[in-house]
Amino acid sequence: MKKINTVVIIYFFIGLPISLFAMFFHFSDLFFSMAGKGGFWGWLNGFVGVTFGLWILSIFYLVIALLFSTHFREELVARMMWLKQRDEREVISAGAAAKKTFFMTVALISFLLVVSLLHFQIAKIPDDQVKADGHHHILKMGLGLSIWNSPNSAQTPVDPNLTFDFQMPLSTTGILLLILVWELGTFRWYLKGALGTEAE
Amino acid sequence: MNLKDKKIKIQSRLHVLRAEKRLTQENLADAIGVTRGTIVAIEKGNYNPTLELAFKLSLYFETDIQDIFFLEGKRNEKN
Numbered sequence: 682m683k684k685i686n687t688v689v690i691i692y693f694f695i696g697l698p699i700s701l702f703a704m705f706f707h708f709s710d711l712f713f714s715m716a717g718k719g720g721f722w723g724w725l726n727g728f729v730g731v732t733f734g735l736w737i738l739s740i741f742y743l744v745i746a747l748l749f750s751t752h753f754r755e756e757l758v759a760r761m762m763w764l765k766q767r768d769e770r771e772v773i774s775a776g777a778a779a780k781k782t783f784f785m786t787v788a789l790i791s792f793l794l795v796v797s798l799l800h801f802q803i804a805k806i807p808d809d810q811v812k813a814d815g816h817h818h819i820l821k822m823g824l825g826l827s828i829w830n831s832p833n834s835a836q837t838p839v840d841p842n843l844t845f846d847f848q849m850p851l852s853t854t855g856i857l858l859l860i861l862v863w864e865l866g867t868f869r870w871y872l873k874g875a876l877g878t879e880a881e
Numbered sequence: 882m883n884l885k886d887k888k889i890k891i892q893s894r895l896h897v898l899r900a901e902k903r904l905t906q907e908n909l910a911d912a913i914g915v916t917r918g919t920i921v922a923i924e925k926g927n928y929n930p931t932l933e934l935a936f937k938l939s940l941y942f943e944t945d946i947q948d949i950f951f952l953e954g955k956r957n958e959k960n
Contacts (some may be wrong), residue, residue, distance in 0.1 A: 768934075769915070769931050770915070770928055771919075
């Protein structure tokens with residue numbers, strides 16, 4: 682069981698950048714058109730696809746193991762920092778890093794929440810409706826307060842007068858991935874800072 | 882005496898005791914079951930060990946804890 686834990690954790694960290702690549706580029710039309718030509722791009726397509734699929738499977742294991750296996754949690758910290766928590770200072774440092782990471786993650790999630798609520802639009806005012814002040818554009822700001830995805834939102838017709846439309850550009854998957862990478866990155870950063878300062 | 886807001890800086894003579902016994906940081910770390918980084922941190926004053934580790938060090942060097950650790954500016958004169 683311990684060997685499986687180690688293999689899954691190593692694969693999770695190796696597969697993470699490849700999976701990020703897959704999400705950013707692999708599922709794009711450009712990549713698919715290049716992969717269709719075979720050769721290196723075809724091989725890369727297959728490699729990234731298989732790696733991404735296995736990475737998703739590793740996450741299923743990771744979720745269960747993080748909840749129920751103390752050894753897995755310890756192993757995860759050890760692999761993240763090449764740190765075995767061999768003595769009290771390393772345990773205390775890991776705790777302090779976890780505390781700082783918690784607050785950084787709360788800050789990120791709060792920021793993402795605000796961005797996801799905001800909706801900015803700049804629309805052109807039709808010439809026949811321009812008022813005496815002479816303004817040709819109008820700024821609209823809104824707050825989207827719905828928690829559930831509306832199945833009809835995609836069918837809303839696009840206003841042809843819109844010149845700028847900003848709302849949360851990241852998908853749910855993108856947001857969750859960002860939080861995951863942020864959390865792992867900040868924990869590693871703080872732990873390295875706490876332990877690295879004592880090096881001779 | 883109100884010590885609520887008093888900042889306390891603990892210093893150690895660990896490097897002196899270690900030198901007297903001609904021990905490397907690695908030797909000492911192995912002997913008491915910590916990493917070399919922890920010994921380095923204690924000697925530099927960057928880490929205050931727990932009471933358990935402090936007692937381990939005092940047992941190892943066969944001396945009192947006060948002879949290893951002391952408040953800044955209040956070192957025991959007998960040392």
